[in-house]
Amino acid sequence: MFRVCAAALGRVAVRLPSGAEALVEATGPTGAATLRVESAGAAPVVVRSSWDEFGSVVRADDGGLEVVSPQRTSLTLAAGGDVAIVGKVEGDDVRAAARGRLSVGTARGARVALAAGAGLDASRLVEGVDVDVDVDGAVAIAKLQATRAAVAARGGAVHIAAAYCADLSVSSDAVDAGAVTLDTAHGRVAAAAPNGGVVLRRCSGAAVVTCGGDADLAFDAVNGDVAANSARGDVAVSVATDVAADVALSAPRVDASGAENFEAAGAEPGALTGALVAVAKPLSRKGAGKVDAAGAATQRWDSAVTTDARRPTIAATAAGCASLRTLSWIDSIRRQVGLPEGATVSSTLCIPAPVPIL
Numbered sequence: 001m002f003r004v005c006a007a008a009l010g011r012v013a014v015r016l017p018s019g020a021e022a023l024v025e026a027t028g029p030t031g032a033a034t035l036r037v038e039s040a041g042a043a044p045v046v047v048r049s050s051w052d053e054f055g056s057v058v059r060a061d062d063g064g065l066e067v068v069s070p071q072r073t074s075l076t077l078a079a080g081g082d083v084a085i086v087g088k089v090e091g092d093d094v095r096a097a098a099r100g101r102l103s104v105g106t107a108r109g110a111r112v113a114l115a116a117g118a119g120l121d122a123s124r125l126v127e128g129v130d131v132d133v134d135v136d137g138a139v140a141i142a143k144l145q146a147t148r149a150a151v152a153a154r155g156g157a158v159h160i161a162a163a164y165c166a167d168l169s170v171s172s173d174a175v176d177a178g179a180v181t182l183d184t185a186h187g188r189v190a191a192a193a194p195n196g197g198v199v200l201r202r203c204s205g206a207a208v209v210t211c212g213g214d215a216d217l218a219f220d221a222v223n224g225d226v227a228a229n230s231a232r233g234d235v236a237v238s239v240a241t242d243v244a245a246d247v248a249l250s251a252p253r254v255d256a257s258g259a260e261n262f263e264a265a266g267a268e269p270g271a272l273t274g275a276l277v278a279v280a281k282p283l284s285r286k287g288a289g290k291v292d293a294a295g296a297a298t299q300r301w302d303s304a305v306t307t308d309a310r311r312p313t314i315a316a317t318a319a320g321c322a323s324l325r326t327l328s329w330i331d332s333i334r335r336q337v338g339l340p341e342g343a344t345v346s347s348t349l350c351i352p353a354p355v356p357i358l
Contacts, residue, residue: 049087251322258325
């Protein structure tokens, strides 16, 4: 086992047992204000964060290279194998590139750039003013927060559980029904999947979607235009009943029968235009009189990402079917808590058999 305080020495060159060479360089009086790690060969590299405000520690053995560093560290890392960032790395600039798989706990910085040759898994948070993710393979991100973010995957699907971005661009060339999947998205989203499908759930904001397969788009709120185009599949758009928007559907089959508050303005073979008329959500007995809904709307995530006050447009173009439907208020609640729309909870009680008294 090789161990040395990298910050005390400033620059450490390490030869791994495999013969590969690694360079670790840290600057800062007691903490690693900046940390640079370069590793040749396929040996795995681990950067482990520590609460200690002292210099980085390097360990190298048959298992690869491990760097223990304070959490507040601007990181530049390049490795020929797998890379794991365990815990949190937070600095002005966080850059990590792996020829293998990249695993990240939390990466936070004004500028964050993540690249990998065999997939990315961000289990907690990726946050920055400017975020770039460029990966060969699949991408899985638990939470993404950014003013601007771009996520690109080649040969794998993109799955983001929660995205809070003023501007988010996502692309994948995977042949997959969910080539791009966002479980929750607030802000403006541009999603491209030329060979697969796009799934957007619980969106609040605007979207531009182009795909080769089916597009399934669900909006809790629309703030800005929504445009979806499928070259070889269907486009299905569902919105909450309190959404007001102009609508244009274009496809061999168009269907707005599931939108009860849709008023058609023009209909012809392959095209349907009209408008959604907003229906106010019912007030609960507990909430009545406590919150002014009009005032509370200004506090929503979706109203914070754009100042566009004009009436939004929802446009869907598909090679198969373009459909629009509105969700009832109860289905909107089911969607928010993760239940399937139309689900019912069984009222059957499980009553245990009586216990005989001896």
